[in-house]
Amino acid sequence: MTTTTTTNTPAWLLQPEVGLCPCGCIGKRRKGSFVGKTLAGATGVLRQAMFSEDVAAGRGLLQRLDPRVKLVTMVGLLVVVALVHSLPILVGAYAATVALAVASGLSLGYFIKRVWLFIPIFTGIVVLPATLSVVTPGEVLLPLWHWHGHTHGVTEQGLHGAGIIVARVATSISLVVLLTLTTPWARLLAALRALGVPKIFVLIIGMAYRYLFLLLDAVDDMYTARKARTLVADTGRGEVKSGRRFVAAGAGTLFGKAHQLSEEVHQAMTARGYTGNARTLSGFRLRGVDIAFTLFAAALAVAILVADHKVGR
Amino acid sequence: MSTVFECRDLRYRYLDRFTALDGVSLRVERGETVALLGANGCGKSTLLKLLDGLLFADSGTFTAFGEEVTEDKLEDEQFNHGFRARVGFVFQNSDAQVFSPSVREEVAFGCLQLGLDRDTANTRVDDVLSMLDIADLADRAPFQLSGGQKKRVAIASVLVMNPEVLLFDEPTAALDPRTQFWLIELLEQLRSAGKTIVLATHDLDTLPDLADRCVVFSEQHRVVADAPTATVLDDRDLLLSANLIHTRAATAHSRTSRW
Numbered sequence: 036m037t038t039t040t041t042t043n044t045p046a047w048l049l050q051p052e053v054g055l056c057p058c059g060c061i062g063k064r065r066k067g068s069f070v071g072k073t074l075a076g077a078t079g080v081l082r083q084a085m086f087s088e089d090v091a092a093g094r095g096l097l098q099r100l101d102p103r104v105k106l107v108t109m110v111g112l113l114v115v116v117a118l119v120h121s122l123p124i125l126v127g128a129y130a131a132t133v134a135l136a137v138a139s140g141l142s143l144g145y146f147i148k149r150v151w152l153f154i155p156i157f158t159g160i161v162v163l164p165a166t167l168s169v170v171t172p173g174e175v176l177l178p179l180w181h182w183h184g185h186t187h188g189v190t191e192q193g194l195h196g197a198g199i200i201v202a203r204v205a206t207s208i209s210l211v212v213l214l215t216l217t218t219p220w221a222r223l224l225a226a227l228r229a230l231g232v233p234k235i236f237v238l239i240i241g242m243a244y245r246y247l248f249l250l251l252d253a254v255d256d257m258y259t260a261r262k263a264r265t266l267v268a269d270t271g272r273g274e275v276k277s278g279r280r281f282v283a284a285g286a287g288t289l290f291g292k293a294h295q296l297s298e299e300v301h302q303a304m305t306a307r308g309y310t311g312n313a314r315t316l317s318g319f320r321l322r323g324v325d326i327a328f329t330l331f332a333a334a335l336a337v338a339i340l341v342a343d344h345k346v347g348r
Numbered sequence: 349m350s351t352v353f354e355c356r357d358l359r360y361r362y363l364d365r366f367t368a369l370d371g372v373s374l375r376v377e378r379g380e381t382v383a384l385l386g387a388n389g390c391g392k393s394t395l396l397k398l399l400d401g402l403l404f405a406d407s408g409t410f411t412a413f414g415e416e417v418t419e420d421k422l423e424d425e426q427f428n429h430g431f432r433a434r435v436g437f438v439f440q441n442s443d444a445q446v447f448s449p450s451v452r453e454e455v456a457f458g459c460l461q462l463g464l465d466r467d468t469a470n471t472r473v474d475d476v477l478s479m480l481d482i483a484d485l486a487d488r489a490p491f492q493l494s495g496g497q498k499k500r501v502a503i504a505s506v507l508v509m510n511p512e513v514l515l516f517d518e519p520t521a522a523l524d525p526r527t528q529f530w531l532i533e534l535l536e537q538l539r540s541a542g543k544t545i546v547l548a549t550h551d552l553d554t555l556p557d558l559a560d561r562c563v564v565f566s567e568q569h570r571v572v573a574d575a576p577t578a579t580v581l582d583d584r585d586l587l588l589s590a591n592l593i594h595t596r597a598a599t600a601h602s603r604t605s606r607w
Contacts, residue, residue, distance in 0.1 A: 221450030
């Protein structure tokens with residue numbers, strides 16, 4: 036049996052390194068790789084989630100409501116918004132969501148940015164062709180080309196239709212963002228359970244969300260460790276190839292880690308008496324403010340539908 | 349004194365290839381604090397998981413509270429309920445143990461699985477959180493906690509079930525000195541409250557205050573010593589052979605302490 040260990044240090048490790056690069060800048064910069072950018076984005080999401088938990092724990096109007104009331108009223112308002120066909124009313128509904136955000140103490144800039152950041156990307160691409168006369172015939176406002184003597188371009192009807200879709204998407208996203216930013220994740224899950232969503236389903240979502248952060252941290256660590264040892268700038272196709280190799284190797288490692296973790300989590304649950312039927316804390320109590328908000332939301336929904344019906348006629 | 353755990357000639361291999369335990373026999377009496385000592389990979393954590401009925405030996409017998417514990421027996425609802433209520437396990441990796449969306453839900457998990465009603469569970473959760481000085485973390489999500497805070501939550505989630513036996517896997521590993529000291533004080537408190545404690549560790553400095561008895565594992569996954577803490581810590585050759593101290597460290601240490 037060995038009780039002592041000796042380190043066989045190679046001679047070169049005991050010598051100062053002579054081949055290091057000279058210090059100083061030469062003015063050559065390299066852009067971040069796609070892996071780095073993706074990970075930076077993911078880390079940003081993580082920070083945002085931490086920030087939103089703090090906001091959700093605040094003392095604004097929506098934060099004070101029972102999460103079940105918020106969930107039901109927001110889903111109800113989402114359905115109402117989906118039924119509205121009038122642009123001014125949709126714009127009004129969007130303004131109402133902004134007012135609710137302000138009343139809940141959310142940062143207006145952050146709220147608006149969070150909603151409008153994705154609309155041009157996802158909705159914009161979808162509705163852009165609908166503004167053209169070849170898809171939506173009508174009065175051409177912006178002529179773009181001529182075909183067989185007819186002027187084609189962006190039509191008034193097309194713009195109106197696109198405006199309705201964009202306003203509807205913006206209002207719907209705003210409602211969802213309002214709900215998620217003003218409700219701590221744990222309470223949102225508890226509300227889902229209280230409203231009858233199967234417990235096992237809620238448990239799986241909760242755990243997936245919980246461990247997403249842990250695994251994201253692991254990926255971030257792997258990338259940082261690689262970056263710290265990457266000295267030579269690899270450019271062009273070589274960089275893409277090595278990036279791809281890193282992603283593949285990282286995915287494999289992460290899969291192994293996730294598997295090991297899942298086994299340990301299951302053991303930790305079993306150790307505390309879990310046998311397949313998860314029992315959880317709930318216990319919400321409706322207060323005056325919840326009933327008042329439910330009535331307000333119901334009145335708003337009816338008002339929107341009636342106004343839309345009248346404008347439509 | 350009655351016997352809580354009795355293991356006879358336990359053998360366990362991972363994937364039928366990697367030996368973790370090679371004929372381990374052990375007895376733990378009620379109210380005792382037993383430290384499992386050994387180098388990394390000697391089988392301490394595996395033994396703890398066997399003691400908690402999470403893994404099952406390839407051969408040998410394991411008896412808890414006078415009843416043999418087998419995979420088949422733990423599938424019996426009543427036996428499982430009784431065993432889980434009496435034995436609590438604090439994992440080394442707190443991230444694996446803290447899986448719920450909030451601290452409150454995490455701590456309440458065990459109580460609720462064992463059938464306590466929500467009001468009692470809530471009261472117990474509040475008591476344990478304030479006892480461990482983490483009441484302000486009740487509504488936090490686990491990813492917002494530091495390593496030390498996660499360890500406290502993991503311990504709270506086990507203490508809330510008020511088990512007779514507590515198993516700790518490397519309780520002081522990767523903790524800052526203040527949290528380590530807090531944990532040692534907590535273990536002393538639990539010990540004086542009459543809890544049976546089995547802890548796996550290689551932190552020898554805190555052992556004299558903590559453990560009544562030490563079970564030393566060799567790197568060959570066998571028990572090489574089972575004796576009172578003072579006797580084990582005074583046996584320099586034993587500690588050296590079990591890779592618990594190093595000749596150089598022991599020489600430096602001998603100027604100030606027992607080795």
